[in-house]
Amino acid sequence: MGQLAVRLRYLAGRARKLSPANLAEFTDQVKRVSKAPSAVIIADMLWCSVRYDMGFRDYAVWDIRLLKGRERATWMTHPKSFRITRMLNSAQARPLVEDKPRFYQDFADDIRREWLDVRIADDDELRAFLRRHDVVIAKPTNGFGGGGIDRVTTADIGDVTAWRAGQVAKDQTLIEEVLPQHPDLAAVYPGSVNTVRLVTFLGKDGTFHVIAGVLRIGNGGVIDNFAGGGMFTMLDDDGVALYAGVDKQSHVYETHPVTGVQIKGLRVPMYREAVAMAERLSRRLPQIPYMGWDIAITPDGPAVIEANHNSSVFQMKPTVSGVRTGLLSRYRDATGLAL
Known part of the structure; x- marks a missing residue:
């Protein structure tokens, strides 16, 4: 199936699931950074969904309303991520990572629990x-x-x-x-295991790419997932947090609201070891080249939590980072697809 067919099928599926409540939620998020009327915001969201293959949540979370057309065109989106998965990851291999008992058995030495x-x-x-x-x-x-x-x-x-x-x-x-986490990460928020998400791609030539490194931090719950109330920040190549934390509702946290720890500048311990683990495991699953790895850092080293056959997309809000361009070029360079 070609990219256009995958794109149209995805758009049709999202349109069927469109909820007025979600549309209102996204519009309210945009209003925090824009004084545009609701009708203008909704029209612009619809335009971006077609022109830039962009989800409504993508538009809201990444402050797209504030950006010019040439800047909007640089942002990776969830529909585009879905296309990578459908075109390059083997559907038959999906159970290798999504069937958790099977995954735990196959990677018993690396789950460490x-x-x-x-x-x-x-x-x-x-x-x-x-x-x-x-x-x-x-x-x-x-x-x-x-x-x-x-x-x-x-x-x-x-x-x-x-x-x-x-x-x-x-x-x-x-x-x-429950995995024990490294004291440096427990100090940020002890109520959940705070994990690293590595979005990676293994090229046909064997080249391993880390497209994005993310630190996910819990906030009042027992999990650190963005969808479960947690926050995230982007990491540099050495595992240092580049920005403040952001949650699903676009709330920004310079410091953690529970512990008071400053988010920007946090250094993930044993980050290079986590990257090495992701590369080693990726080479065991070449039929799934595009992957989102969730990795915990224990006092004794990294432990894989799970692998995601269709990884979420993480980029930082321009109002937080000051950067008005997204990570689309990193995905294009890694995958070779004209997204």
Whole structure:
């Protein structure tokens, strides 16, 4: 399927799912940086969705209303990311990363944590697992975006058989120990494991590209995902945070609201080791060249949390960074696609 066909199919799908509530939310976000009337903002969002292949959330989060046409054309977008996935990643290989128990088995040496699938473990195995851990993370086996993840205190579990049945009923059957995170990252926000997202591409010639490095930080919840209430900032090639943090609603955080730690200038410990891990794992999955790796930094080194067959796009708001151009050229250079 060519790029145009993929693009049109994506646009049609997004149009069917368009929610007036979401449209109002995005318009309100834009109004924080623009005095344009709502009708003008909505018309401009529609224009950008066609002209620049841009999602409405892309438009709102990246301050597109403030940019000139030649600047808008430099921004990577989620529809374009979707096209890379559809054109270059093997659909047949998708279960290798999205089926979490399978992924955990295949990359057992790199996840660095104990886990159990309650669908297949017997009651004795489950009880023993729960006795070994005061707190566990429970998640769906095929979840994404941080959805359906809970932190469970094992002392609160009375009847193990009944608890297991409840987990199966709500399709939350993967449980795993909570990874300890490096003290430098725990100091930023201790309530979640704060992870690095590496958006990478493995070329046919074997060249490995880090397209974007991102630090994701929790904010009041047990996960650090952008979609789950967390914030993010972009990293330089040495793993240093370039800017303040930003969340899904475009709130900007110079310092973390819980700990008071300044976001800009944070240095991710063992960042180069995390990049090396992503490269090594990418070479084991050449049929999925475009990937989003989520990596935790433990006191003993990086541990892979998951791999994303269709990575989200991360760029920093111009009102935060002062930079009015996006990362589209990095995606083009890495993939060779005329996006």
